[in-house]
Amino acid sequence: QVHLQESGPGLVKASETLSLTCTVSGGSISNYYWSWIRQPPEKGLEWIGYIHSSGSANYNPSLKSRATLSIDTSTSQFSLRLSSVTAADTAMYYCARVSTTVGANHYFDYWGQGILVTVSS
Amino acid sequence: DIQMTQSPSSLSASIGDRVTITCRASQSIGRDLNWYQQKPGKGPNLLIYTASNLQFGVPPRFSGSGSGTYFTLTISSLQPEDFATYYCQQSFGSLTFGGGTRVEMK
Numbered sequence: 001q002v003h004l005q006e007s008g009p010g011l012v013k014a015s016e017t018l019s020l021t022c023t024v025s026g027g028s029i030s031n032y033y034w035s036w037i038r039q040p041p042e043k044g045l046e047w048i049g050y051i052h053s054s055g056s057a058n059y060n061p062s063l064k065s066r067a068t069l070s071i072d073t074s075t076s077q078f079s080l081r082l083s084s085v086t087a088a089d090t091a092m093y094y095c096a097r098v099s100t101t102v103g104a105n106h107y108f109d110y111w112g113q114g115i116l117v118t119v120s121s
Numbered sequence: 122d123i124q125m126t127q128s129p130s131s132l133s134a135s136i137g138d139r140v141t142i143t144c145r146a147s148q149s150i151g152r153d154l155n156w157y158q159q160k161p162g163k164g165p166n167l168l169i170y171t172a173s174n175l176q177f178g179v180p181p182r183f184s185g186s187g188s189g190t191y192f193t194l195t196i197s198s199l200q201p202e203d204f205a206t207y208y209c210q211q212s213f214g215s216l217t218f219g220g221g222t223r224v225e226m227k
Binding site for chain 1: 122151152153154155157163164165166167170171176208210212215216217218219220221
């Protein structure tokens with residue numbers, strides 16, 4: 001059973017950079033895409049981006065200028081950096097595994113429990 | 122971006138009821154549509170992928186259908202553990218989610 005665990009600071013100051021790490025266990029990080037999704041309090045889900053174990057990444061156009069994903073297959077971890085944060089970036093941040101079908105449908109089949117990040121002024 | 126519109130945004134139902142949630146895409150997305158269930162304080166759980174494929178371990182009372190711009194998630198007989206919020210998600214373009222449908226007890 002694949003298990004994902006988010007880690008990082010729960011409080012970030014406005015204008016600074018949010019940094020989170022997701023550790024994958026119970027399965028290989030290789031040959032999959034890995035993603036970050038966030039959910040502001042009492043709101044819906046927003047996809048941030050995903051990264052392949054090879055290092056190629058794809059981002060939500062609305063966050064592309066501020067988000068950077070990276071991956072370290074030797075430690076089975078992947079990370080998110082989100083720069084110049086504001087109060088609007090306060091959210092529960094989830095990491096997830098992306099599976100794909102032959103027809104290239106991308107879906108999230110394993111999720112972490114989430115980590116709440118609050119941006120303070 | 123492809124916009125996903127779910128309806129209703131919330132509904133009240135009783136145990137044993139048949140429940141249907143709809144998801145409409147702003148343009149055709151083929152069958153690149155997935156459904157998730159989220160309970161309070163938890164991460165989402167995949168129910169259906171590629172419009173109608175039941176994820177392993179998900180009870181068969183859940184089913185999905187549709188293609189193009191119109192999709193539905195049906196719970197054939199609502200159980201106590203099904204009270205939750207449900208989201209659709211498309212992957213034809215940049216990945217986006219619907220706004221969610223909250224299923225509450227009547």
